Every structure is written in structure tokens, then in C-alpha cells.
Amino acid sequence: MKLSEKFLQWLESRTGLVKLIVSQAVHPVPPGARWKYVFGSAVLTAFILQVVTGVGLLTTYVSSSGGAYQSLKQIDSSQLGTFLRGMHWWGASAMVVMIIIHLCRVFLTGSYKFPREANWLTGVLLLGLTIVMAFSGQIMRWDQDAIWSLVVGADMAGRVPLIGNWLAHFMIGGEVLGSDTLSRIFDVHVFVVPLLIASVVGLHLYLVLYNGVSEPPVPGQTVNPATYRSEYEDMLRKKGVPFWPEAAWRDMIFSVAVVAGILLLAWIAGPHKLGKPPDASQVIAHPMPDWYLLWFYAMLALLPHSLENYIIVAAPILIVLVLVFIPLNNRGERHPVKRPLEVTALIFVISALGAFTMAGKQEPWYPHFNAAPLTADIIGASSGPVYDGAMVFNEKGCIYCHTIEGHGGKRGPDLTYIADRLTRNQLTLRFMNGAYNMPVFAHTLTTTDTEDLLEFLSTRKRPGYTVGKQLSAVRSAGPPSQAVSTASEGLAIAKSKGCLGCHSTDGKPMIGPSWKGIYGSKVTVIINGKRVVKTVDENYLKFMITNPDVWIVKGYQPIMPKISLSPGQVDKIIAYIKTLK
Amino acid sequence: MKNDNENMLHRSGEADFGRRRFLSRVGMAAGALIAVAMGLPVIGYILKPSLPKMRRQWVPVGQINQFNIGDTVFVSFTNPSATAWAGVTGKTGAWVRRVADSDFIAFVINCSHEGCPVRWEASTKMFFCPCHGSVYYEDGVVAAGPAPIALQRFKVRVRGGQVELQTRPIPIT
Known part of the structure; x- marks a missing residue:
């Protein structure tokens, strides 16, 4: 008998482990x-x-x-x-x-x-x-x-x-x-x-x-x-x-x-x-x-x-x-x-x-503290208000969250073509009031800063693209029914008057209530400190647009400015809101 | 083995049964007693550090004339309660702003969202959190991001030309 076999025999007789381990090791499996x-x-x-x-x-x-x-x-x-x-x-x-x-x-x-x-x-x-x-x-x-x-x-x-x-x-x-x-x-x-x-x-x-x-x-x-x-x-x-x-x-x-x-x-x-x-x-x-x-x-x-x-x-x-x-x-x-x-x-x-x-x-929410500043090449100017505006963009931290031509953070919207989407008024509203997840910059920007920034951002547009084109595309899309053309005029008015600076059309909460699905819904408004539930119909919208500081929608600040609109323009905006279901 | 067990149980009578039931209960009680006797002191000791409140102490963070009115600056200090072997982990800091002559605000560095360290960006006059992108205005109020409440503050006082902060626990929101 070999030495190793002898040892195993001894081990089994004193511990019983050898049989136990072998029997488990060879247990049948499917x-x-x-x-x-x-x-x-x-x-x-x-x-x-x-x-x-x-x-x-x-x-x-x-x-x-x-x-x-x-x-x-x-x-x-x-x-x-x-x-x-x-x-x-x-x-x-x-x-x-x-x-x-x-x-x-x-x-x-x-x-x-x-x-x-x-x-x-x-x-x-x-x-x-x-x-x-x-x-x-x-x-x-x-x-x-x-x-x-x-x-x-x-x-x-x-x-x-x-x-x-x-x-x-x-x-x-x-x-x-x-x-x-x-x-x-x-x-x-x-x-x-x-x-x-x-x-x-x-x-x-x-x-x-x-x-x-x-x-x-x-x-x-x-x-x-x-x-x-x-x-x-x-x-x-x-x-x-x-x-x-x-x-x-x-x-x-x-x-x-x-x-x-x-x-x-x-x-x-x-x-x-x-x-x-x-x-x-x-x-x-x-x-x-x-x-x-x-x-x-x-x-x-x-x-x-x-x-x-x-x-x-x-x-x-x-x-x-x-x-x-x-x-x-x-x-x-x-x-x-x-x-x-x-x-x-x-x-x-x-x-x-x-x-x-x-x-x-990827951390798209992360402010890019080390974002490379915009260069004269991207800015398209090396002096003047446009250039100064870009410097404000670099220095006031806009670049931490906004990208322009691939430079900057991803927290906020890409601003490469921002001038195609927002007017100067709308931009100003954003700077002053902030937006969902955007701080208020009213006390950070001087008047000159704001002016320069507007100059700079106004140059950020796609070559040969205008808001008017978008609208004419809407009009030429089909036989222009009265409702469609009135609504698209309403959209144009809402854009030019800055309504969309505070009211989204996609359901996102901004400074004011979103317009999406608002028509026909019930809202709670505060009237003289009391809560009252109102149904959003034409009369309601007319009243809210023309008297923005009387009824305040619950959960929102009483900050909507009075905007000068003709009765026809109000009707067109309401027609547009009705289409946002 | 199994047969032996059954044999043994078969041999026993009524008296054995009652006695064994008693003894088995004694055995289990003894086991439980041992577990409690060993476990309680250990559990008590482990839980101890989180029970007593830390001592609130005033710590100096700099001469008053080192702070310019309107500026927000970072100060660091060592927690007075830190042991020698805590090393740099015993250090902490605060964002201090001199609002007026002897009027100071000191913010904790921890974001009110999950406690990450916020940083002051002087050009935008805002605090930014590197974790989930919360932003605060210079008065600590939430400007953007998931932070639920404003930045918390230290108590500040000026004593003998020294600006002093009162230590406080890491804020848990």
C-alpha cells in the first residue's frame, strides 16, 4: 500500500471526512x-x-x-x-x-x-x-x-x-x-x-x-x-x-x-x-x-x-x-x-x-466648472458688445450649464442656436426670473452685462433660419382652416410678447403654469386669500390675461406683468392655448 | 445513527420525557442568557458614539480684519472634539461672509440635498454642489437643483477681534 493511501485510510478512520467529501463531490447532478x-x-x-x-x-x-x-x-x-x-x-x-x-x-x-x-x-x-x-x-x-x-x-x-x-x-x-x-x-x-x-x-x-x-x-x-x-x-x-x-x-x-x-x-x-x-x-x-x-x-x-x-x-x-x-x-x-x-x-x-x-x-446635471471659455473663433468677434457678452457668458457661470458649439455644461439647454428659439424679451425674462432649474440672475448681471449678453446670444442662430419660416411651414402644411391659422397667429403673438418665457407648451412647470392641457382643466386660484376652484374656459383665460394680478393660481408667484394686447390678439392666444391638449 | 436515536428514545419512560423537556428548556435559556450577557455590552458600546450630543464649542476662524465686507470666503478649522488620531478627517470648514461691520454669516459646507461639499463661485455669486447640481444664492437660498432647503448656518460671533463659529453636527436633512 502506498504511503498516500495509508494516510487517507488513517484520515477516514479518525475523521470520516474522506467518504463525506468524496460522496458529496460525486453526488449526481442533471x-x-x-x-x-x-x-x-x-x-x-x-x-x-x-x-x-x-x-x-x-x-x-x-x-x-x-x-x-x-x-x-x-x-x-x-x-x-x-x-x-x-x-x-x-x-x-x-x-x-x-x-x-x-x-x-x-x-x-x-x-x-x-x-x-x-x-x-x-x-x-x-x-x-x-x-x-x-x-x-x-x-x-x-x-x-x-x-x-x-x-x-x-x-x-x-x-x-x-x-x-x-x-x-x-x-x-x-x-x-x-x-x-x-x-x-x-x-x-x-x-x-x-x-x-x-x-x-x-x-x-x-x-x-x-x-x-x-x-x-x-x-x-x-x-x-x-x-x-x-x-x-x-x-x-x-x-x-x-x-x-x-x-x-x-x-x-x-x-x-x-x-x-x-x-x-x-x-x-x-x-x-x-x-x-x-x-x-x-x-x-x-x-x-x-x-x-x-x-x-x-x-x-x-x-x-x-x-x-x-x-x-x-x-x-x-x-x-x-x-x-x-x-x-x-x-x-x-x-x-x-x-x-x-x-x-x-x-x-x-x-x-x-x-x-x-x-x-455622463452626469449631464453636473455644472462644468472647468469648461473651456468661449474663444474669439466661436464668438465670431474679438471686441465690441458681442464679444463682451460672450465674456459675461464665460465669467458669470452661464457656461457651467449651457453649451455653445460643444463648449460648456449640459445641465441647461444647448444655446448654440438660441436666437432661433427666443426673442430678446424672452431671454431677458429668463435672465431676470430664472426658469425650472435655472437660478435668477437679476442681481448678478448689471444692465451692461444683460445688454452685452443679449447682443451675444442674438448672434447664435442657424444660418438662413427664421422663426417666420417655421410659421409659414405650419401654414403651408395643409389647407389653411380658420382655426389653424388663428392658432398659429396666436403662437406668434405669444412668442413675440414673451408669454412663452414663463409658460411652457409641453407641460413643464416654469414661472407660470404650463399651457399644455390647461384648457378645460380645473385650477385652484387664490382670490383675496381664499381658495377657489375655477374651470379654465375662454372667459377665465381672457380674465387672467387681461388682469394678471387679481387671481393668483395656487403654487405660483403673483409676478405676471400686464401685457398690452388688443382684444383680437387675446382671442388668438386663447385659440392657440386651446390647441395644446 | 438514526436507529440508535430511536432505540434510545424508545427505552425512555414518562419520567425521562418530563425531565428532558425541562433540561432542554434549561439548556436553551442558558444559551439565551449567554447571548444577552455577551451581546448587550457590545451593542451598548457600538451605539454609544451616536447617542451623546457633541459639545457645542466656539472656535476662532480668523481676525475680523481679514474679512472684507461683501466677500464670501472659506475658513477651515479642526473640530475641538477631534482625537489626535482622527488626522485630517477631524478638519472641517465653513463659507463665511462679512455682511456688515460686525455682521457675519457662516454657511455649512454641506449641500442640503445629500451633504456633498458646496463651492462658492465668486463671479456668479452662487454656491454650486458638485454631486447633483444644486445651486444656492449668496444668502443660501436654493436657486436650482434638487436641494430641498437653504444652506444651513453656523452661529457666528465676534470676540476680541476674532471671528468665532459655534461647532455643529453635520446637517442631516
């Missing part, structure tokens, strides 16, 4: 799973890589608010240290990616159905714990991004009713950032959550063995809890193959590819760059979450602001509830071809997350 079943083991591989590289990094990392940044610099100062941090960063990304793919696969193949509901629930728990690791991991990279991301996280926790304030201060370890802040994140990232993940992974794997690997779904073959187990065991007896090595070889090969990918990326792209020091007195910062939470970051900027409190608190709860309750539907078809609704829902969720992530990368 045939034909092929490559789509490899992602779960890839998550485990990535987790092991995170533990190993984490242990390595901890030999240098210091878990103190005052020392962590220097220790990270120390890690980055050697090539191997940078590489290790790179492995940990790409390993984290791989773990998140693999867990998402694994979840989608389990969802698509209906593997969460009877009897594997508990497998799904432990998987959902692991997903949650992984997100906690991802977020706390970003904080562990203790730089400027980290402290502000933590403050943002705490601020969001602060929206929870009743205990919000307490929860926020619990997260940052006091009422201000300080030495307790990083220590608790460290505790969570290094001890609490990894231990939980390891335990739940154990449970998850036990359940995989207990319930068996789900067989690849076949359209028309439904899950019936009363008969499923006996059918499954029958199938295994007839067609089952040993997990090791018939199925496991694919898991092993794929895991090799994942590890190789992580190593390669760590080598070529390196770790996430360490930012500026974690000093809250350095206010020139541009905090961004790591990629896995960019979608949420984008949502916060793009949500209707009034809904934010509800969505920040309710959305996570809703997501958890949906994930937890998915296996309630635990019978019936498993094949995606027979579950179009579920497949559509998944595609919708994935596209929404993808779209928000891309929006988060």
Missing part, C-alpha cells in the same frame, strides 16, 4: 447544464480571492481615520502593493458582476421554484451583503471620495422616518466625521460582513446539495410541488452524472478565466485611483460612488425632487420585498420561452439599471 451554470461558483471564487487579497492588504492597511490614507499610499508605493490593491478592486467588481449574472440565470431558468425557494432567499441575502461590502470597500479606500460618499450615505439614511437622524450619526460614528468614523466601517468590512457571507455561503451550498442542482428547464415541463421531488430523483437515477468532474470541470475552467481576467486587469488597469486626502476642509471635490452604485447616484439627480424622500426610503424596501417574494410563484413553467412576462420584467430592470449607470457616468 446532465446538460453546460456553461450557463458556472456563475455561482465564479462568485465563490471571487469571494475567496477577496478574502485572500484582503488579508494581504491588511498587513499594511491602518484602520484609523488619521492613518489610513498614508497606509494606502504606502501600499501603492510598491509595484506588488499596487497590484494587490488592483486585484482587490477588480475582484470586487468581478464578484458584483458574477452575482448579477448568476441571479439573472437563476431567474431566467426558474431555478428558484419549488423546492429551491430557500436557495433563492439565501442568495438574495448574499447579494445584499455583497453590496454592503462594495460600499464599505469604497469607504475603506479612505480618500476624499470616501468621506463624501459616506456623508451622502448617512444623509440618505437620515431620510428614514423617526430614527433617520440617529441612523445617520450611527453610520459616521458621531455627529461629525472623526476617529470613530473609519473604525466602524473597518469593523463591518473586515469582520462582520465577511463572516456573515462565509456562513451564508455555507448555507447556500448546503441547500444546493440538499435540494439538488436544478435541471435545465424544458418548455412545457412544469413544476408541481406534489410530484417534483420524486420525478427529480427518478431523473437523477436514470440520467444523473457525478458533479465531479462531469459538471465541475466547467466551473473550474470558468473560475480560472475569472481569476486570469482579474489578474490581467489588475496588471494593466491597476486599482481604483486613490484620490485626495480625506480632509473635509478641502471643498473642491467631485465625489462619485464606485460603478456599482452609479445608477443610484444618477437616480438622485434625475428624480422629480418632490418624490425623493419617498423613493430613497421606499425603493430599497421595495427592491428587497420584490426579491424576497419572487419565489412565492414557485410552480408552473420554468423555461423562459414560456414566461414572457418575467423575461420582459428582467429586461426592463436591467435596461433601467444600465441607463441610469450610463447617465451617472
Whole structure:
């Protein structure tokens, strides 16, 4: 007998582990799973890589608010240290990616159905714990991004009713950032959550063995809890193959590819760059979450602001509830071809997350503080009021939010051809009163500034394009019925009198109520301090246009100026408003 | 194993059953007691930093004559409650404007939306938030973006030619 066999015999007689492990390794699994079943083991591989590289990094990392940044610099100062941090960063990304793919696969193949509901629930728990690791991991990279991301996280926790304030201060370890802040994140990232993940992974794997690997779904073959187990065991007896090595070889090969990918990326792209020091007195910062939470970051900027409190608190709860309750539907078809609704829902969720992530990368709401100033070439003048106006545009921050010929921010509308859309009066109204998401500039611009700015913006037009052309296009579009021509005249009057500076025609709230759909609707107006509900008809509109300061629509300021209009012009504007359904 | 268990249970009588039920309850109670005895002090300790209110203290941020009337400038200071090992994380700042002779306004640097640091742009006379694009006028009132309320303020006083701010928690909106 060989020495190694003797050792195995001894081990089996003293521990019973050899038979146990071998019998589990060769447990029968359904045939034909092929490559789509490899992602779960890839998550485990990535987790092991995170533990190993984490242990390595901890030999240098210091878990103190005052020392962590220097220790990270120390890690980055050697090539191997940078590489290790790179492995940990790409390993984290791989773990998140693999867990998402694994979840989608389990969802698509209906593997969460009877009897594997508990497998799904432990998987959902692991997903949650992984997100906690991802977020706390970003904080562990203790730089400027980290402290502000933590403050943002705490601020969001602060929206929870009743205990919000307490929860926020619990997260940052006091009422201000300080030495307790990083220590608790460290505790969570290094001890609490990894231990939980390891335990739940154990449970998850036990359940995989207990319930068996789900067989690849076949359209028309439904899950019936009363008969499923006996059918499954029958199938295994007839067609089952040993997990090791018939199925496991694919898991092993794929895991090799994942590890190789992580190593390669760590080598070529390196770790996430360490930012500026974690000093809250350095206010020139541009905090961004790591990629896995960019979608949420984008949502916060793009949500209707009034809904934010509800969505920040309710959305996570809703997501958890949906994930937890998915296996309630635990019978019936498993094949995606027979579950179009579920497949559509998944595609919708994935596209929404993808779209928000891309929006988060582009940040169209971000004021471009470093936008290159407009040059004489773009301005088309090197002196005079047009040039001066462009300088006002550069200096007063217009360029942070508005683009002209590709220069500037994307927060507000592109102004390259603004003179085609707005008259000088309308522009002035915008400067003075602001607009939805645009500040008031009345006290920032001098009269000369305003004049110069108007001169400059008036030159921003498409060559050979006039507002008149647009109108004549409307007229020549068909046989000019009386109503159409009256309405289009109304539009022209509304434009020239500046009405559209405050009233949108597409439903967007501006300084005044939008005209879209207003005709025939009911509005609440304040008359002598009392609320009165009015129906918007011709008489109402006539009264509001000619007496703008008597009835004030609820929620709006009493700032509409009296505009000189002939009775015919008022009628035409009303005719135009009627067309905006 | 399973057969052994059944054998053993089969051998036992009524008296054993009652005794074992009692002992099993004792065992579980002992486990719970251990968990509480170990857990409570730990939980209490973890929750502690967030319970007591921080001490509000006045900190000097500069001589009064360093501030020009009408200008908004950044001042930084270290939280008096910060420990030595908090390092630069113990530092913070404020946007201070001298409105009149001894009349000062000091804004917290945190956007009222999610707490990101706002920056003052002197040319536009507005505060901008780099995270989700909130904008505030020079008096802290919201000008644009998702910010729900105005920028919060520090209490300011002038003592012996020094401008002093009263420390305050990070605003959670």
C-alpha cells in the first residue's frame, strides 16, 4: 500500500471526512447544464480571492481615520502593493458582476421554484451583503471620495422616518466625521460582513446539495410541488452524472478565466485611483460612488425632487420585498420561452439599471466648472458688445450649464442656436426670473452685462433660419382652416410678447403654469386669500390675461406683468392655448 | 445513527420525557442568557458614539480684519472634539461672509440635498454642489437643483477681534 493511501485510510478512520467529501463531490447532478451554470461558483471564487487579497492588504492597511490614507499610499508605493490593491478592486467588481449574472440565470431558468425557494432567499441575502461590502470597500479606500460618499450615505439614511437622524450619526460614528468614523466601517468590512457571507455561503451550498442542482428547464415541463421531488430523483437515477468532474470541470475552467481576467486587469488597469486626502476642509471635490452604485447616484439627480424622500426610503424596501417574494410563484413553467412576462420584467430592470449607470457616468446635471471659455473663433468677434457678452457668458457661470458649439455644461439647454428659439424679451425674462432649474440672475448681471449678453446670444442662430419660416411651414402644411391659422397667429403673438418665457407648451412647470392641457382643466386660484376652484374656459383665460394680478393660481408667484394686447390678439392666444391638449 | 436515536428514545419512560423537556428548556435559556450577557455590552458600546450630543464649542476662524465686507470666503478649522488620531478627517470648514461691520454669516459646507461639499463661485455669486447640481444664492437660498432647503448656518460671533463659529453636527436633512 502506498504511503498516500495509508494516510487517507488513517484520515477516514479518525475523521470520516474522506467518504463525506468524496460522496458529496460525486453526488449526481442533471446532465446538460453546460456553461450557463458556472456563475455561482465564479462568485465563490471571487469571494475567496477577496478574502485572500484582503488579508494581504491588511498587513499594511491602518484602520484609523488619521492613518489610513498614508497606509494606502504606502501600499501603492510598491509595484506588488499596487497590484494587490488592483486585484482587490477588480475582484470586487468581478464578484458584483458574477452575482448579477448568476441571479439573472437563476431567474431566467426558474431555478428558484419549488423546492429551491430557500436557495433563492439565501442568495438574495448574499447579494445584499455583497453590496454592503462594495460600499464599505469604497469607504475603506479612505480618500476624499470616501468621506463624501459616506456623508451622502448617512444623509440618505437620515431620510428614514423617526430614527433617520440617529441612523445617520450611527453610520459616521458621531455627529461629525472623526476617529470613530473609519473604525466602524473597518469593523463591518473586515469582520462582520465577511463572516456573515462565509456562513451564508455555507448555507447556500448546503441547500444546493440538499435540494439538488436544478435541471435545465424544458418548455412545457412544469413544476408541481406534489410530484417534483420524486420525478427529480427518478431523473437523477436514470440520467444523473457525478458533479465531479462531469459538471465541475466547467466551473473550474470558468473560475480560472475569472481569476486570469482579474489578474490581467489588475496588471494593466491597476486599482481604483486613490484620490485626495480625506480632509473635509478641502471643498473642491467631485465625489462619485464606485460603478456599482452609479445608477443610484444618477437616480438622485434625475428624480422629480418632490418624490425623493419617498423613493430613497421606499425603493430599497421595495427592491428587497420584490426579491424576497419572487419565489412565492414557485410552480408552473420554468423555461423562459414560456414566461414572457418575467423575461420582459428582467429586461426592463436591467435596461433601467444600465441607463441610469450610463447617465451617472455622463452626469449631464453636473455644472462644468472647468469648461473651456468661449474663444474669439466661436464668438465670431474679438471686441465690441458681442464679444463682451460672450465674456459675461464665460465669467458669470452661464457656461457651467449651457453649451455653445460643444463648449460648456449640459445641465441647461444647448444655446448654440438660441436666437432661433427666443426673442430678446424672452431671454431677458429668463435672465431676470430664472426658469425650472435655472437660478435668477437679476442681481448678478448689471444692465451692461444683460445688454452685452443679449447682443451675444442674438448672434447664435442657424444660418438662413427664421422663426417666420417655421410659421409659414405650419401654414403651408395643409389647407389653411380658420382655426389653424388663428392658432398659429396666436403662437406668434405669444412668442413675440414673451408669454412663452414663463409658460411652457409641453407641460413643464416654469414661472407660470404650463399651457399644455390647461384648457378645460380645473385650477385652484387664490382670490383675496381664499381658495377657489375655477374651470379654465375662454372667459377665465381672457380674465387672467387681461388682469394678471387679481387671481393668483395656487403654487405660483403673483409676478405676471400686464401685457398690452388688443382684444383680437387675446382671442388668438386663447385659440392657440386651446390647441395644446 | 438514526436507529440508535430511536432505540434510545424508545427505552425512555414518562419520567425521562418530563425531565428532558425541562433540561432542554434549561439548556436553551442558558444559551439565551449567554447571548444577552455577551451581546448587550457590545451593542451598548457600538451605539454609544451616536447617542451623546457633541459639545457645542466656539472656535476662532480668523481676525475680523481679514474679512472684507461683501466677500464670501472659506475658513477651515479642526473640530475641538477631534482625537489626535482622527488626522485630517477631524478638519472641517465653513463659507463665511462679512455682511456688515460686525455682521457675519457662516454657511455649512454641506449641500442640503445629500451633504456633498458646496463651492462658492465668486463671479456668479452662487454656491454650486458638485454631486447633483444644486445651486444656492449668496444668502443660501436654493436657486436650482434638487436641494430641498437653504444652506444651513453656523452661529457666528465676534470676540476680541476674532471671528468665532459655534461647532455643529453635520446637517442631516
